[in-house]
Amino acid sequence: MILDTHIDPAKLTRATRVSNEIRDAIIAGKMRPGAKVNLDQLRDEYGVSLSPIREAISRLVADRLVEFEDKKGFRIVPLCTANLLEITRLRADFEALALKHAIAIGTLEWESKIPAAIHHMNNSTGTRQAAAHDLFHASLVRGCAMPMLRDLCLMLGNLHKRYANILNYDGAGRDMAGEHAAIAEAALARDAELGPTLLARHIERTGNDLSALFEKHAKDLK
Amino acid sequence: MILDTHIDPAKLTRATRVSNEIRDAIIAGKMRPGAKVNLDQLRDEYGVSLSPIREAISRLVADRLVEFEDKKGFRIVPLCTANLLEITRLRADFEALALKHAIAIGTLEWESKIPAAIHHMNNSTGTRQAAAHDLFHASLVRGCAMPMLRDLCLMLGNLHKRYANILNYDGAGRDMAGEHAAIAEAALARDAELGPTLLARHIERTGNDLSALFEKHAKDLK
DNA sequence: TAATGTAAAATAATCGATTAATGTCAAGCC
DNA sequence: GGCTTGACATTAATCGATTATTTTACATTA
DSSP states (O other), X not given: OOSOOOXXXXXXXXXXXXXXXXXXXXXXXXXXXXXXXXHHHHHHHHTOOHHHHHHHHHHHHHTTXXXXXXXXXXXXXXXXXXXXXXHHXXXXXXXXXXXXXXXXXXXXXXXXXXXXXXXXXHTOOHHHHHHHXXXXXXXXXXTSSOHHHHHHHHHHHHHHXXXXXXXXXXXXXXXXXXXXXXXXXXXXXXXXXXXHHHHHHHHHHHHHHXXXXXXXXXXXXX | OOSOOOOOGGGOOHHHHHHHHHHHHHHTTOXXXXXXXXXXXXXXXXXXXXXXXXXXXXXXXXXXXXXXXXXXXXXXXXOOHHHHHHHHHHHHHHHHHHHHHHHHHOOHHHHHHHHHHHHHHHTOOHHHHHHHHHHHHHHHHHTSSOHHHHHHHHHHHHHHHHHHHXXXXXXXXXXXXXXXXXXXHHHHTTOTTHHHHHHHHHHHHHHHHHHHHHHHHGGGGO
């Protein structure tokens, strides 16, 4: 592992464990966008009581994966064009801002994780490559000393990933490795203009591709 | 009310009502930064069971007012210089971005709320003026069609407000009315350069004043 | 037929109690 | 003295059951 903060699994509560599992399931597209969340069903599925289930789901509201309304309960946030556009816009701006700061103040420790992440990406496939791609973005942002901003970048990355998973987006037609390499190179060269710009473009390209795919498949998803 | 979305109080659950009350209390500085949150005590204080109390508090984690750690419980987030700087930086950037968008796409409905908010601010005092000031910032951002960004602006505004309340900041030495008027004027003139710039400066000035006050009083708050 | 009312079913919210884990503190040991 | 150890107190996590509310299905009526 390159970036993981190792956490003793015994320290996790049921609520945390279940929350993480459900988060992954939603991002993977295994829970239908717009669907009501049935807590009783999840209780059976995960074999824990309602309290931790409720707590688990309610944490995902902050991640913008679940919506909540008093006395109506929870539902998986629906997909829509406006939402996808906002995610793209914010993610591009926020990651660019974070990278700019990282370039300004990032340590050697920060730098060294970037080529490592690139190497992982280029030498893995499938699920592992997707995870490596996440780690690449996280590694760029990691040097910036703004924890709230870092969390926001992570959150927005997850939201993009959900669209990508549901739309079966695989970056076809793009020189992904080349884009990543250029971003990494600019970051390591501490180019505070080029790095963030390339990163923003990289994200906008993903967003545009996702939007195009979404428009095409929008009817099937309704 | 200028901006309030009217909500039937009977529709609120205990968890929501208590969450809002505790949020206000933390922002008002009535709960000591860094303090452990004692759920049993809150249970007595608010006269409801642990479930809604726990849910109420846990929602404030997303607002960055409360921190949580598995099996350790909740604590009021501490004040610190780095945190204040990040809030300032992000709030300035985010509100400027939101205003830029509002200027680009805001409706007449959006425009009209701005002078109204100014008028309220200039004709009220104390708590009511503070509320009017919040509404002014909300009214600027409101025209932008990015709900996540709007929520983030609200959250960051609340975080600034907590520092301001705890540090007894009242904007002394500033021509607040003048700053607001200039921002409003640029917004209404649809100046997508000047408006966001003035707004960012306005926020940065607040942030700088808060930082100065915080450095001065940091020892008393430990 | 469309609108309205209503009883039953489903779901959400909350409670009180139990279980599990952590933090405290004083006795014993080096 | 400073450091472990273990009983005790405190707090966190979870459970199962109860209560309140909404949703659904169906019958009634204008």
